[in-house]
Amino acid sequence: MKIAFYGSSLLSAYWNGAATYYRGMLRDLAQRGHSITFYEPDAFDRQQHRDIEPPDWAKVVVYPATEAAAQGVIAEAALAEVVVKASGVGVFDDLLLEGVMRAARPEAIRIFWDVDAPATLAEIGAAAEHPLRRTLPSLDLVLTYGGGPPVVDAYMSFGARRCVPVYNALDAETHHPVPAEPRFAVDLAFLGNRLPDREARVEQFFLQPAAALPERKFLIGGNGWESKAMPPNVRHIGHVRTRDHNAFNTSPLAVLNIARDSMARTGFSPATRVFEAAGAGACLITDAWVGLELFLKEGEEVLVARDGKDVAEHVAALTPERARAIGEAARARILAGHTYALRGAQVDALLREEAGRKAATTKRSAA
Known part of the structure; x- marks a missing residue:
């Protein structure tokens, strides 16, 4: 599937604790045949502190941290079969969330991927008109990198159709024993x-x-x-x-x-x-x-x-x-x-399940 992923940064772990998670997860999904484009803003000096160069398993689009540039990458959501907005992009989060979900094709799988669920839930719990809270019922999936039953229950109470924890894991190719220094x-x-x-x-x-x-x-x-x-x-x-x-x-x-x-x-x-x-x-x-x-x-x-x-x-x-x-x-x-190969298999199965569900819904509607 063609995945458009809007996150903080794939290229830099500078003030960006989700980088390792994104890399391990998305690389495994790419190895399973998914085509990934990762959209990240040029913000918070991350591009000056890159940990990796653009990988061969994902296309990375770095856009200026301006509203006009954000609108430009939002439009590209219409090209994808799976549209993912992650929490904590740090620049125009609300604009990106509402924009990419609106731009996505009707048959596309819409996902909010929360990499800091406690903070997100506290924020939307205090604001009945929060953009995410308004958007949740229209999403196919909420994925979280932690939180377990308390987070699942909270998201369901706010109107999420389905919430599944996809925990952090180990990328054994990147993190492994080395000689002491x-x-x-x-x-x-x-x-x-x-x-x-x-x-x-x-x-x-x-x-x-x-x-x-x-x-x-x-x-x-x-x-x-x-x-x-x-x-x-x-x-x-x-x-x-x-x-x-x-x-x-x-x-x-x-x-x-x-x-x-x-x-x-x-x-x-x-x-x-x-x-x-x-x-x-x-x-x-x-x-x-x-x-x-x-x-x-x-x-x-x-x-x-x-x-x-x-x-x-x-x-x-x-x-x-x-x-x-x-x-x-x-x-x-x-x-x-607890490896990203196992987590990737989990997400791949979720995507295929959601694709089947949406296809069946479309067929029933056409009938």
Whole structure:
């Protein structure tokens, strides 16, 4: 099928946590025979911080961040058999949503793909006339990269015809074990941008344990932390390019996952970093959230912390041998059940099912 996908960025992970998800998912769909055009705005300096060049498995259209340019790419939705508007494009989101769904052919499959469901649901819940809330009943599918039953129930209550979680996963060709690098060799590393609904949890789960273990070394990567006061045993290295993620994950004794506030409350929302770290064979320590057991087993494939004290105790007690065993077990679990090949098969089946349903509806209407 010919897919028109309107998202934040396929080419750059700069201030764009969905990039890995888009790449893994869309590459697999392309390998299944789908033809993909990805539309992304030239915004937020992402084009100046590209992690990849345009791939051979998708056509990428980078358009100026202007209303006129947005209208131009909206018109191209009429050429597609599947029209996808993702959340969080960051430029003219409402215009794009209403425009591409209106431009789509009657027989086209219309999808809203939510990469931050807790935030989206909070936004539309507070505004009865929100464009997405008005549009939901006319869509064929809502796909979310996390959220589980709470998100499905919420979307259905707002009028969605069907909502299906399509979780983050591992692209084993991109994220895998590599030799350790001295620049990332610390006791605990954390990678994540500084965001308002994550900062307090970073203080609790990362900075407080670092202060409690002054003899240990800690590393933080991501945008926005340069002005944050930190203990002297914490080193900040700024944005970490995708090509360095494997070494970032394999070199420390352990890596830390910290969910944003909204994701932790909602549950069933494993971050991309969880699968990247597991794919690299890293020993992962994560904050606790509902649904974790669907992906990794506590104590054997992941270490779970309920607060900063738990993080400090995990780091203090962890040996290289145990860290290696946990990382290997996590990698085996994720490779067996949580790859983009499996997620791609899930989405491919959904698309074919929806295409069959719409064709049957059209045939009945003609009769």
